[in-house]
Structure formats: C-alpha cells, structure tokens
Amino acid sequence: MENFWFYINMGLNHVLDFNAYDHILFLSALAIPFTFKSWKKVLVLATVFTITHCLSLMLSVFDIVVMDVGLIEFLIPVTIFLTAIFNIVYLKRLQGQTNILLHALATAFFGLIHGFGFSNYFKMLIAGEDEKITPLLGFATGIEISQLIIVMAVLLVAYAVQNLGRIKQPNFVLVASIIVLLITIPLLYQTFPW
Numbered sequence: 001m002e003n004f005w006f007y008i009n010m011g012l013n014h015v016l017d018f019n020a021y022d023h024i025l026f027l028s029a030l031a032i033p034f035t036f037k038s039w040k041k042v043l044v045l046a047t048v049f050t051i052t053h054c055l056s057l058m059l060s061v062f063d064i065v066v067m068d069v070g071l072i073e074f075l076i077p078v079t080i081f082l083t084a085i086f087n088i089v090y091l092k093r094l095q096g097q098t099n100i101l102l103h104a105l106a107t108a109f110f111g112l113i114h115g116f117g118f119s120n121y122f123k124m125l126i127a128g129e130d131e132k133i134t135p136l137l138g139f140a141t142g143i144e145i146s147q148l149i150i151v152m153a154v155l156l157v158a159y160a161v162q163n164l165g166r167i168k169q170p171n172f173v174l175v176a177s178i179i180v181l182l183i184t185i186p187l188l189y190q191t192f193p194w
Helices: 002-016 022-031 036-061 069-089 101-125 133-164 169-191
Strands: none
Touching (some): 022 101, 022 133, 036 133, 069 101
16 A cells, blocks of 8 residues: 555656646636636546546556657657647637547547556556556556646636726636647657657
C-alpha cells in the first residue's frame, strides 16, 4: 500500500509541477469554456484525459507502442494550442447548448499524446518493479486528483472574473483562450522537431 501512495504522490506532482506547466495549461484551456453549472462535463473531460493518459503509459510500459519523444514533445503544445483555438471557434456554443462528445474525443486523443510524453520517465521509474499495474493505478489516481484541483481552480477563477468582475462568459473565454495561445506559441517554437 505504501508503494501505491508513492505513485499517487508522483501523479499529483506530475500534474501540479509548475516547472512542467504544459499539463496545467492544457487543463486550463480545457476548462475555460465551462462554468460551475457544467462542472459534471468538466469532470467527465478530466476523467477521459486521465484514462487515455494512463492508457498510453500502459501501452508504453508494456512496450506495445513506442513513440518518438521529439515528436510527442512537439505535439503536447499543439494539443494545448488546438484546445484554445477550439474554445474560440466554438464561442457561440457555450454551456448547456454544447454536446461534449467532440470535446471528449479530442480530449481522449490529447490524453494519449500527453501520456506518451511522460512514458519514458515513468518506464524508468518503475523499471525495478515486478508488478506494474499498481504503479499505473496509483499514478492515475494522483493525476485525477490533481486534475480536479486544477479544473476546479479554473472554474473558480472564471466564476470570480465573470460574476464579480461582471465580464460576460464569451469575453472571458476569448481572452483566456488568447492568453493560453500566447503562452503556448514559445513552447511550439522550442519543441519544433524539424
């Protein structure tokens, strides 16, 4: 059980590490178009991301799929960029009017990419472990907890800005998504593999 807690902690640290802020940035972009009224949708998206993130880790740990690290490092900021663009393009379909199926499919695909980005480091960490499922489950639990913390924080900031600052939701989504885009552009440049 101590081993399980170690991997939960590692999952928490993986997502909440401000030095590797790409995960936080992606989750922020994912949560920007939503409000507390639609918290269940955000929870579903965060869980889809966790599941596919851990699926790619599992595929990598068991050497079923091996990905080019340079390409994955570039695709991670691409996923953030595309999520922010998606927010801007679909401004007219905010909240209850949106079906999250497209969001969920994109989130699942992006979760796979983000998982492969961490897979080499994770494989190195569990190299001495005989049993690999417990570390994966512990890590997934830590990721899910930390992602919920981040999306709830984004929803709280959105609530404060929109209600206390009297900013309309479409304006908030537009400005917040543009900020994410501006932060992501240097990441795209730094990780461009060709």
